[in-house]
Amino acid sequence: MGISRKGLPLFYVMLYLSFFIHVSYSVLKAKDPPSSKPFEPYRIFITNRDIETMIVQCPPGGDEGGLEILRPGNIMTWRFRRNLFDTNRYDCNFYWLKEGNQVMKSITLAVFNNRIAGMCGRNLFSTNRCYWMVTKYGFYLSKHNQTFPNVYDWQVMYVWDTI
């Protein structure tokens, strides 16, 4: 085996390149700020429009989301940045409570995922906003805080009763 005379220049080019790549990689690594977050920023808003009492519970919990009780007009909001692999998703449980706090309806659905990100925008330099409007009928999404209802901007994404 070994490297033929013909292959020799190529061998040196590759050696040179791998050295160069290695060096520039360590330079980049050294300059990288410790907690830079270069991915798209998002903010989610969930507005309860007309449900007597609604409980929203987002399982990711932790430092954002969690559990909130929303009366008509109340807004729940949180923000985050997308991760490297665009795998962020927020699945939330919604409970519609009647008088006496009986659960009348409940539904679990995605409030943020890859597809929804596309509908809210993909701006890297300014916050992309996802406005959710929840009514007794269902869940509407818009990337602008438009007056509601407005058939052109609010898109029905889910309904409480799927039949």
Ligand SMILES: *[C@@H]1O[C@H](CO)[C@@H](O)[C@H](O)[C@H]1NC(C)=O
């Ligand atoms: C949308 O705009 C209205 C009117 O300005 C305001 O009252 C409401 O709080 C806004 N909603 C959100 C989710 O920011």
